[in-house]
Amino acid sequence: MPFGGEDLQDTARATAGALPRVTRGRPFTEHLDVYKVAGKVFLIVTEDPDDLIMTVKAEPEYGRLLRASHPSVVPGRYLDKRHWISVGVGRGVTADLVTDLVDHSYRLVLDTVPRGRGPR
Template identity: 40%
Template sequence: MNETTLHKTAAACAEGLPGAQLEHPFGDDWEVFKVRGKVFMLMTEVPGRPVVILKADPDEAQALREQYSHITPGYHMNKKHWITLESGAGVDKELVGEFVTESYRLVVAHLPKAERPVDPHTYGNGGRAAR
């Protein structure tokens, strides 16, 4: 996946998630996607390279950083709970979609039940229980 496709793919996925909203609280250089006021994805450029910053399960985040050279700790975020994704080998549309959806589900799971736009345990995984 090339650099321009990374942001387009991530944004398209995020825009299709129930209750997702795009905001620019840090200026035009940052695209921040929220659900019910809680951030689940940020997009910006870090020295000219497009990056997508996503929430991740801490154990899974560590494993992802070990498996993919294009995944690093969350830029300007809690390094344990967030990852930064760059374009590169092994990063395709399906992978980006999975990471965006998982980040969204993690945030939705921490919302009060009455505020959840979807069931985070079944949404986006074909009805299977969350891992």
């Protein structure tokens, strides 16, 4: 069975929801599901049915590699294009990759949180 846009988003939401001390809200617009740890964004899921994507933080070199190898991975929408990527359905985008990207983003953001302020 193909991995579709709703699958991508469901996998991203489930992965984020299983991580410690994650909060979810819609601080920017009703069409953006925003996940944070210690008050910092690590995942955005777009609610537009015509644009089923997620946006996550990635180390710049890793983001470049992903964009080069996956046509549906593009510079991050809404955020700094160097440190964020947006991911849609496409060749090579699997549930495992989505899970890894959400987890990686969470850990990158958590690393910027001062000790004692975030889950450790």
